[in-house]
Amino acid sequence: MKIYNEHIENFGVRVIYLFNTINSFCVLATIFSLGATYLVTPFPIAFLPMVGAAIVIFALMKIADWHPYYVPVALLSLIFLFVAYMPDYQVYAMALAGVAFFYLGVLLVINGGPQVIVGRDLTIPFRMLALCFTSVVPTTLSLPISVFFGYLLTSSVLMTGHVVDASLSLIPLLGALAVNVVGALVVRKFLPDNLPANQYRPSEPIATPFKKVVILNIDGARWDLVSQMNLPTLTRVMSEGSHVENGLLTVYRALTNPAFGTILTGARPQEHGIFDNNLGQSLKVEGLGDLVKITIYGCMHMNHFAKDRWETKIVSLPKIGIQKSDDVAMEWLLDDLRNDKKTRLFVFDYSEADFCGHSYGGKSKQYKEALRKVDERIAKVLEVIESLEDYEDTAVIICSDHGMHNLDHGYRIFRGESYVPCLFWGKRIKAGHVVEKDGMINDIGLTAAWMLGQGYPANAQGQVFDEVAR
Known part of the structure; x- marks a missing residue:
């Protein structure tokens, strides 16, 4: 038995996302901070009220989805409670230090350690640390969001224990709670609903279905930057094929698993069941792989949203390194394109740009260089497709699951993370055609399904870009 295998890597990735995702981070940071604080500065414990407060505050944060728009309401309520109850500020300062220390441990060790192994660069954790101060995302790559919400949960538990133990008036506490309930509900009301603005399906199915559809996903590609870089292969694709002028809007939350779930089902995260990259989430609705035989290529992420009966070919980033992993996986794709006569949908995820964005930033020279390398790799895929007997009946969709902003x-919130490329190429794709309609990444799955002539996944919403086909 190998000491390191796919099962160990899968477990490791799951652990990383357990600590990395904002909801589970808040719970873990609160437990750590309360324990560390009590050892240094013991505080009164009213167990049941404190547990109740933790549940209530966690529920409110979940309703507001840990969104930065909720921060002003929660912050003002917290300040109000400090003024109203005048607790021992040493305890709360220690608790804040505990949350901050836990955050740094997660960023530098849990997040940064694997990045060093995959990227073969010891400077990555420190680069991430420099950028995390200005990141605003629901993961531990954002210091302001992670520390604030972790501390909100921790201090709320402490404040409740203080009020109950000292038999203080509950009026300020209940007043702050009422304000937070209203604030959370208002924020929730204005969160994106992921409903595509355009809903269109052709009245007739495609006359001659494509035998193969190849989806080449550039993980973490931001359309605003990609469209400015004059990448040779993508420029060629826009000339010989079609593209969506303004790019496609990704889903909320703009994370890999929910976004890929939407691409492969056409459904919103609210329906397909994957809301972030954390544990215990899987596709609950029909997807493209249920309509035709599918093979998905990429890193361990791909196993986390693909259904068990769909074929996945997973490359190990820690073993191979990010610089070579896309090339290794691409050889599998090219071999299957030449020899696999049964698979009709090939889905490939290029990981290097996403990795560089998370490590060095979404406008860094490393990120841009990764995009150039992906462009060169796509050229190889197109070259092989042009050599196939069924080239005329093969369609290529070049897209991304989400963009990248800062880290x-x-x-x-930001355009860089919100809009992604969407290009179409093939012998039967219109040359130089520009799709002027706005769209969402749901449209990728719907258009692929239309091209394959197999109907649409049951819960799919959005539009079909039938205008790109000749």
């Missing part, structure tokens, strides 16, 4: 993505 990360998720809240869909």
